[in-house]
Structures are given as C-alpha cells and as structure tokens.
Amino acid sequence: MAIDYEKEIGSAKVEQKSLYESGNEMAAYAAHQINYHVMGYFPISPSTEVAQFLDTMKANGQHDIKLIPSDGEHSSAGICYGASTAGGRVFNATSAQGYMFMLEQLPVQSGSRMPMVMNLICRAISGPLNIHGDHSDLYFALNTGWPILMCRDPQSVYDMNLMALKLAEHAKVRLPVMIASDGYFTSHQKRRVQAFAHRADVQKFVGEQPPTGFTDTLDRNNPVSVGAYMNEPDSINNSYQQSVAMYNAGDVFEEISKEFGELTGRHYPIVEEYRMEDADVAVFLMNSASEIIKDVVDQLRLQGVKAGSISPNMIRPFPQKQIAEALKNVKAITVGDRADSIGGHGGNMVNEIKAALFTYNNTTTQVISRIYGLGGKDFYAEDGHNFFQLAMDAVAAGKVEVPFDYYGHNAGAPEKAPQRLLKPMNFESLKTGLITVKQDEVTGKLSVKIPPLRSLTKKPKRVSPGHGACPGCGIFSGLETFFKGIEGDIVALYHTGCAMVTTTGYPYSSHKSTFIHNLFQNGAATLSGVVEMFWERKRRGELDELGIQEDFTFVMVTGDGGMDIGMGPAIGAALRGHKMIIIEYDNEGYMNTGAQQTYSTPLGHRTTTSSIGKFQQGKSTQHKDTAQIMAATNIPYVFTGSEAFPQDLVKKAAKAQWYAQNEGLVYGKILTACPLNWMSEDKEGSNIVSLAVETCFFPLYEVEQGITNITYNPEEKDKRVELSAWLKTMGKTRHLLKPENEPALHIFEDEVQRRWNRLKVKHEHPDL
Numbered sequence: 001m002a003i004d005y006e007k008e009i010g011s012a013k014v015e016q017k018s019l020y021e022s023g024n025e026m027a028a029y030a031a032h033q034i035n036y037h038v039m040g041y042f043p044i045s046p047s048t049e050v051a052q053f054l055d056t057m058k059a060n061g062q063h064d065i066k067l068i069p070s071d072g073e074h075s076s077a078g079i080c081y082g083a084s085t086a087g088g089r090v091f092n093a094t095s096a097q098g099y100m101f102m103l104e105q106l107p108v109q110s111g112s113r114m115p116m117v118m119n120l121i122c123r124a125i126s127g128p129l130n131i132h133g134d135h136s137d138l139y140f141a142l143n144t145g146w147p148i149l150m151c152r153d154p155q156s157v158y159d160m161n162l163m164a165l166k167l168a169e170h171a172k173v174r175l176p177v178m179i180a181s182d183g184y185f186t187s188h189q190k191r192r193v194q195a196f197a198h199r200a201d202v203q204k205f206v207g208e209q210p211p212t213g214f215t216d217t218l219d220r221n222n223p224v225s226v227g228a229y230m231n232e233p234d235s236i237n238n239s240y241q242q243s244v245a246m247y248n249a250g251d252v253f254e255e256i257s258k259e260f261g262e263l264t265g266r267h268y269p270i271v272e273e274y275r276m277e278d279a280d281v282a283v284f285l286m287n288s289a290s291e292i293i294k295d296v297v298d299q300l301r302l303q304g305v306k307a308g309s310i311s312p313n314m315i316r317p318f319p320q321k322q323i324a325e326a327l328k329n330v331k332a333i334t335v336g337d338r339a340d341s342i343g344g345h346g347g348n349m350v351n352e353i354k355a356a357l358f359t360y361n362n363t364t365t366q367v368i369s370r371i372y373g374l375g376g377k378d379f380y381a382e383d384g385h386n387f388f389q390l391a392m393d394a395v396a397a398g399k400v401e402v403p404f405d406y407y408g409h410n411a412g413a414p415e416k417a418p419q420r421l422l423k424p425m426n427f428e429s430l431k432t433g434l435i436t437v438k439q440d441e442v443t444g445k446l447s448v449k450i451p452p453l454r455s456l457t458k459k460p461k462r463v464s465p466g467h468g469a470c471p472g473c474g475i476f477s478g479l480e481t482f483f484k485g486i487e488g489d490i491v492a493l494y495h496t497g498c499a500m501v502t503t504t505g506y507p508y509s510s511h512k513s514t515f516i517h518n519l520f521q522n523g524a525a526t527l528s529g530v531v532e533m534f535w536e537r538k539r540r541g542e543l544d545e546l547g548i549q550e551d552f553t554f555v556m557v558t559g560d561g562g563m564d565i566g567m568g569p570a571i572g573a574a575l576r577g578h579k580m581i582i583i584e585y586d587n588e589g590y591m592n593t594g595a596q597q598t599y600s601t602p603l604g605h606r607t608t609t610s611s612i613g614k615f616q617q618g619k620s621t622q623h624k625d626t627a628q629i630m631a632a633t634n635i636p637y638v639f640t641g642s643e644a645f646p647q648d649l650v651k652k653a654a655k656a657q658w659y660a661q662n663e664g665l666v667y668g669k670i671l672t673a674c675p676l677n678w679m680s681e682d683k684e685g686s687n688i689v690s691l692a693v694e695t696c697f698f699p700l701y702e703v704e705q706g707i708t709n710i711t712y713n714p715e716e717k718d719k720r721v722e723l724s725a726w727l728k729t730m731g732k733t734r735h736l737l738k739p740e741n742e743p744a745l746h747i748f749e750d751e752v753q754r755r756w757n758r759l760k761v762k763h764e765h766p767d768l
Helices: 005-011 023-034 048-059 073-085 096-111 136-140 154-168 199-206 232-264 288-302 320-326 348-359 381-397 475-483 520-539 567-576 626-631 646-662 682-694 723-727 739-764
Strands: 016-021 038-041 066-069 090-094 117-122 148-150 177-182 191-196 271-274 281-284 307-312 314-316 332-337 366-371 404-406 436-439 446-449 490-495 514-518 553-559 581-586 637-641 666-671 700-704 707-712
Touching (some): 023 177, 023 191, 073 090, 117 154, 154 177, 154 232, 199 232, 281 381, 288 307, 366 381, 446 646, 490 520, 637 646, 646 666
Parallel strands (some): 117 177, 148 177, 366 404, 490 553, 637 666
Antiparallel strands (some): 637 700
C-alpha cells in the first residue's frame, strides 16, 4: 500500500522536489504556487494554519495573494464570493462551525456559477464543542452545489489543490470546488510529499490566468447583473444547468486527473479500488482511514480472505456508476461513515451506496452501516478487522443482523453519571452588603462605595483555580477582580475562547455558578433569551416555587476576538436593551486558535497572521475601539478596566450590576495579558497592562448615561510614559522600536494620542 515514490518520479514528465510537510502546509504551498488573487479568511482550528503559512510566505515575498482577515466566516465567504465575481482567482480554508457559519453563502456562489477553491479541514461540529476530526461538517456540504474532492494524505492535499482550480475553471463546470481533508489527521500529519519544483510548471498546468468568458463585474464594457431575482421557470432552468455542470465535473475530473497523472506519475481515479478485482467482502472508508484499511486488506489476504477496499477521491458528484461497478461481485460491504445523518438509518455515504446498488440492479450485495470515529476518535487496524468481520458474518449468515449502528461508542450507564464535585456557592456568601450603590435623584448618575479590597477577599471565586489556562494568563485575574464587585448570584454565558476551553473539559468544569456556552456569533442572542425567560417566568410567579427571590445578574464573557465575529449580535442585544452585562477580556488576538490577528490587535503588532518579514512588519491596520462602538448604541453604561487598577474595576463592576438589573445592557472591556502570545514574562502581566494604561493606549473611563468620564488620567498624576516603554515589554512589539520601523511607530503613537485627545474632549464636554 505504501506510495512508490521511485515509480512515480520515474514516470513523471515534470520536475518535482521532495518536501516533508503536513496537509495544511501543502494546501498553502499549492496556493502560493498558483498565486491566487485573493484569500478571505477567518481562523478556526484545525484550518487556521493554512492562512498562517500563507501569511509567513507573504511576509517573505513568496507570493502576491491579497490576504483579507474577515470578521467571521460568514464575512470571509462573502469576501470570496465578491472577489470571484470580479474576475480573479479566489481561495479559502475553514472547518466545522466556521463552515456552518458560512453555509448560507455557499449555494449563492455555486448557483451563480462563480469558481473558487476552498479547503475544508474536516472537524466535528457542535454541540457539544469538539475541535477534533470527523466528517460532520463535510456532510453539510453535500447539498451546496460544490464539487467535492477528497484527500487521504498530505500528498493528495497538494495534488487536489492543483486539480481543483483547473476543475473549477473548466468551461463545462464553472463551479466553486471544495477539497476535504481530515482535521488533525491529515492537516497536521507530516509526510513526504512530491511537489512541482517550478511555479512556471504549476502555472502551465492550471493556466496563468483564468479562462476568458467568465463573468467579470469589473468589465466596464460589459456590465452584468449578478444574482438577479428569478421567478419559477427561470429558477428551475438555472438549477438544471447547475446540475448538468455538477455531473460534468465528474467527467472533467477524470480528464484532469489523467493529465495530472501523466505529468507527475500520481493517478487519482474517481473511486480508489484496492485489491477489489476478486473481493468477496469489502470496506468503504474515506480520507485518512482509507489508508489504514489497506493494511488490513493485506493481512486478510494472507489469511485467505478475499478482502478489498474502496474509497472515493470525489463525492460530488457522487460516483454512483463506478461504485456500483466495483461492488457488482462483492457479497457484503461495511460502510463506515464518520458522521451520522441522524434519523436517516445510516450516514450519507451508506445511503448513497445503497441507492447506487439499487439503481444498477444489484440486490445481492449486503450492506452494513456503521458510524465511527466521531469527535476525532482514532481508527486503528483492529477496527478495520472488526469492520471486515461484520461483512464476513453477514456472508456466513446470509443476512445482516444489525444493518445500522454506531461503532466504538459507549452508551453509558445511569449509575456512572457525573457527580457534583463542588458544592454550589452559598448565596449569602456572595452578597456581602459591603458595596453600596446609590442613584442621584437629579442627575441619575450612580455613586459607589467599596470597602478596602481585602474585605472582599472572603467572597468565593466564581471560577475554581483548577483550570488549564497558561501560566501568567490575565483572563481570570481580570475577571475575578471584576466579579468582586458583583453581589449575589450570576448566570454566565461564555463565548468559545480561552476562558471557555480552559475551564470546561467534560465531565469536569471549573465554574461554580451556572455556565452556558455558545459560539462567538450567537452568544449575545443566546443570553438575551435566558434573560427574557427569567423575567417572564418571574412575572408569572413560576420562580417562587423554586425559592428564587433575588434577581440574577446575567453576564456574557467574551474575548479572543469574540467582539469581531460577535459584534453584530452584541449590538443587536444592546439595541433591544436586555438586562445583562457583556464583559470582554481583550488579549489582542484570537489566542484560542493560536494567536492570529483580530480587529483589536494594534497596529504593527506581531501575530501568526501578521508576520514579521522583509515585506511585512506586523498588523497593517489600527485596532478597533469596541467600547466606543458600544457606547454609540446609547446603552446606559460602558466602561474599561484593568486588574492593575482594582479599585477602579470593582467600582465599575458594581455600577454595571446596578444598570444591568435596573435599566438595560452594559458593556465593559478589560485588557488582559497573554504572556504566551505577547512573548512576555509570565510574572509581568499586571505591570504590562498597567503600562498600557499609563501610556494612554488603554485609557480607563466610563460612559454613563451618555456622559464620558475619565476615571484615571495619568497626565494629571504626572505618570504618563512613552508608548515605547510599553512596547519593549513584549516580544510581539519590540520590532517596532527598530530604526527601520520608526514611521510605523510614529503612526501608532499619533493614533493613540488622537484617541486620547478625543476622549479628553468628551470628558470635558458632557454633550459629546
């Protein structure tokens, strides 16, 4: 089963070179050789590396691709669609929930016949949250109208990426093409790979430019209308033409694959058959598992069992005829689906295989369906033997005893249900009465009195210290300082991010109070529903039966870029006026996916998608001011805070609670250190965020009832320091202090000063 590199190289007509890379690296490598015009992207594991590798190459001047970091996958899909209408070549990569978020856009692209290439690095979709590889996202792609190519190893990732563009742009196809590989199996697995040695040969294979005759919204001599409204007769005709193009894609892929095989010595039939010529029993698997099963076939053949395996290199269009032909003499086949079509008596592949057999009048081959490998559960050779045993048992019995089931699961037992390890916090211990909040009858503004902070240390922590955050992480020190100012019970919703991932790992949780999780783009809406249900049940008197007399404080915790992808829903919740707090820990990056740039990443700062190189020196745009954006929604209270100024933060928390329980939505932002990705000392976190305040990069202020009040002015206290004093504390910013980056540093300094000046003017003029 091993790849015969010498045979391949010996039959190749194009010069190739050997690499030792992962699937993600090879997707990026192919993209940089093609030199796409545009890539719109958003980080999500395990696909994030594709954009990271391309960004590093960009910083080193290895390609000209315009890399556009979007504010979410829905946006990245829109960027790609728009770019494709404008006549160039477009690329993207995503996974799981990211793919689901962009799903609405994908039929738009295929229905409008706009070519592009997207790598789907397959991963389990929520819920519950799981970041490991299965095909549950892939199965949602089956009805989007995109041809889908499959990759079993890093070599095929590279090869399919070259063939996919040629397929997408073919005159008989003209559809966006998806390439599917297995997350954390193929995506991160290092293998020996053969690649075209020269970009010119890649360009010659795919074509130096897209073919003429494509829709081009930039052609002023031929204005077009893209995505016009269609009535019934035109709509069915458009769908018919798209269907024809999809089936054409199967034939065209065979042509392209033949040409590619002649060039490289690597051949990709639509259906990969392994020792199927006389097989009695077979197993059908896709992608990485299809390589493992070949070893099992060899082992069974040595035992005298006529075993074989089949695996598709393309599943849209589904290779119905080829699979039916491969199975015409097979007595029984076990079909492994790495995702379930829940309620459909099997996964998508088994049901399509059954349809293929029925269509071609095969009523003798027995079919066993098993769902396996969900959530990244490994598939080993012994599992392959078990799959073959199911087929052999069916042949011996003359029937399939259990047509459909899960494989490798544990149904669970009631007596083994998780037990509570932490006792619920005592309500009275959370309500000290030491903090007082009073509203001025004339101005409506609040005054807060807090005791010495040591008096509040007896309040129990909302999050147990038993969590997996990195050493020096500022998230929980910042959040716990904030929570010292919150009296009584809370219900907290956490976006996906470091704060969520490091505190929950089934069956354990570090949260002592009620915890809910939802994704970045829907957290604010989800908590809005919880809030309104509380008040409605309270109005109906239903909570009296539960002994709930005091109101909850509802808090959404977001961070790791959550106010990019989650900005729209947060604004929506603010405009609806739900009684809740949104608290953002700002660590200046998508730290939970590996430190990619966010819109809150400051100018010039290094991340894994704003690399440092000869042609690029960190992030090229200024940081987003979410506090000012939220203040523009006219909510009653907005604030910024820092653990380095604990009294200030506790007072603001107390105000936030009062407004959230009495008037409406509150937003707060806390700057939190991330030593791992800021490249700073673990012990220096509090000092670094303090310097951010003293430099006026992160000013401490509040906007109460529309009136801005600076709560700490380092200039008045003669404590302001130069921005460079803050930048030199972090490895991600020290390059800004080099002489060659002096212009960028001045631009950053000017922007910090401009924002500080505007804030001071607002502080001095209540109407602003």
